[in-house]
Amino acid sequence: MRCFVSQVSSSSVPRNQFILLILLVLFSPLAIDIYLPALPQIAETFHVEHTLAQDTISLFLFAMGVGQLVAGPLADKHGRRTVALGGISLYFLSALLAWGAQNIEWMLVARLLQGLGACATSVAAFATVRDSFGPQKSGKMISYLNGAICFIPALAPILGSWLTQAFDWRANFSFMALYALVVGSALFCGLKETNPQPQQGKLFDVSRYWSVLKNPMFLFHAGLCMFAMAVILAYVTSAPIVLMGQMGVSMNGFALWFGINAVVNIIACLAAPKFMDRFGVHKTLVVGLACMLLAGILMIVVSSQLTPLTFMLPIFISSLSFAWILGAAAGKALAPFGDRAGTAAALLGLFQMSGAGLVVSLVQRLGLEPSMMISFHMLILTPAILILFSSVGRAWHKIEI
Template identity: 70%
Template sequence: MHTSNPPQKTQMILLTLLVLFSPLAIDIYLPALPLISEAFHVEHALSQGTITWFLFAMGVGQLFAGPLADKLGRRTVALCGIGIYGLSALLAWGAQNIEWMLTARMLQGLGACATSVAAFATVRDIFGPEKSGRMISYLNGAICFIPALAPILGSWLTQQFGWRSNFSFMALYALIVFALLFVSMKETNPQMSKESVFKFSRYMTILKTPSFLFHASLCMLAMAVILAYVTSAPVVLMGQLGLDMNQFTFWFGINAALNITASMTAPKCMDKLGTRATLLIGLAILMVAGILMLSLAGVESAIAFMLPVFLSSIGFAWILGAAAGKALAPFGDKAGTAAALLGLFQMSGSGLVIGVVQLSGLEPKMMIAIQMLIVLPWFVALFTKPARAWHQPLPQ
């Protein structure tokens, strides 16, 4: 397998295209969810299942994509993932019932997980244990452009061509990125793994690392807040408050713009204050957002719902960049497997957290507030001696 050290700027552009697959698959068709429910004559909860099935498959699939990225290379896994993503988008475009749609979305989640694992493992390959956290923050900032722009595009596509056009757009994006990566992406894994692809000890070595568990679970809880918001926003803003598709897109876009700004400032905070201080600030902002959401729960207006969400998105951006970088930092040749387990925590883990909270039967605002506040034990833990040791500078 040919490996090289291509220009970092070119690689970052390619990696940005790779990490956009997952948020694009979630955000572009959010304005069309009510129409999908009508088309298949199902309750709104079932159309929301097209998001949760996607996320569950994306999380579990990373257990396979990660070791394959270490064994076969980041480039091979990325290209295969894009192919699966594009074909399943076409399958969703042609869906005739909700079961067909859910199956297509599950397959699309498997494709998206491969692109995500390949991207973050490549970041670890190129930038090393310390700088990778900063680069992940920049990638997260790029990811946040999708919630800002995709609902606007999705709203226009839906109004002009129907809800199915959202999935044909995903297929077209996959085709374009596949062609670009096929020509330009170079393999960055410095040494292919010689171990069996699915050797259980590969996972256990990583899961026995306390710093990984701590920071991966932080990523999981932060992601749960965002997913709780994404899945509840159409219900609250369009269902309960009566906003139309364009108004929903407006509020969604403002939140994404704040998230972009926060993601771009997080690396600068990590440079000046360190990752531990960045995490403490992010967690504090998230908990303040939870208290504010509880305080405004009885106010029936869009700003009362979105103001705590705005704060939480800033906290989320600062948490995710610092925590993801620290979770991957101890691993070199196992970066693919580590990125996969991190993705499992973020996607399937956060989905499980949301599912447990939803069993309480609480209304959306209360559920989101709980997600924001359950990070308190992690905030306290950052003041302990082991946590301080994890955040000492690592050799490059």
């Protein structure tokens, strides 16, 4: 976090604006990570299978991805600030709805709405980064923002474990509502609009989406973000079952392992921009993909003798890989787009969230054991290394971010 703030202070953008951006991007991970230790209790409360409790995460991510197709054009037309505040309001109301849920259907609807609110905060934040730093520095800034985001997985499960044990699982959603109220008030008073030229004309123009989607550089790098996020989603949805269900790890123990992994992710996110500065985006992606390949092979090797440590070791490596892939690939995906930064960020979010959720959902239907399913997701990324070393891949990276 200190590294991020010091980097921001050297730019032309006021530091307090980026503190607000950090708070803005935390809505999404908070809505996922804080209540992970409570998933078994939620399933028990509503008398449903664990898979339906896991669907509260998958549906949130799906809504967050699809909703960005609306939030992106809105951010381009009406401004980043307006979209951010609207998203926070919806997030607040849906958190209260989840808190009062009386059945799993009610909970799923609440999570769908919360995903829509979170997508608006995400689009507004990353479009603001693109507005403020342009194509040359946005990749580094996204890596620093991801480093800030990773503090939530380190701390939220610990807080969620305490809230669940001291009160019950509903207290996690009370905390989300309180966070939205406090941060929304701060953003209302302090966040400034950065959209230089609001778009005129129709709100939804298929040609704007197509102009982004037909760009091969965008498709490749957005695909990297999607498959890297699928690894994290596969881990997040499976870890409570593997660690607490199969291995008997306590709720506090689960929070500890989750927190250690988040610390690894934080260190990797803060190191990635420095590596990009010295070696460029191309080498950063190659190293990240090579680490993901190593993690996938290691998970297969240890799958027959799983312990908390052997299960988490490949996860640690994949978290390092994820941090390096996501920052570099996201910045490169957004680089060609200036006035369409909101639309491009929305499509990137669609790939990263809804796409990753769809990939994980399809792979889950193969009936693999959790460790093998996670390994499968890690190894899906391997062909991307060959593309990066092809003439096309090298051409994309001749002008580095």
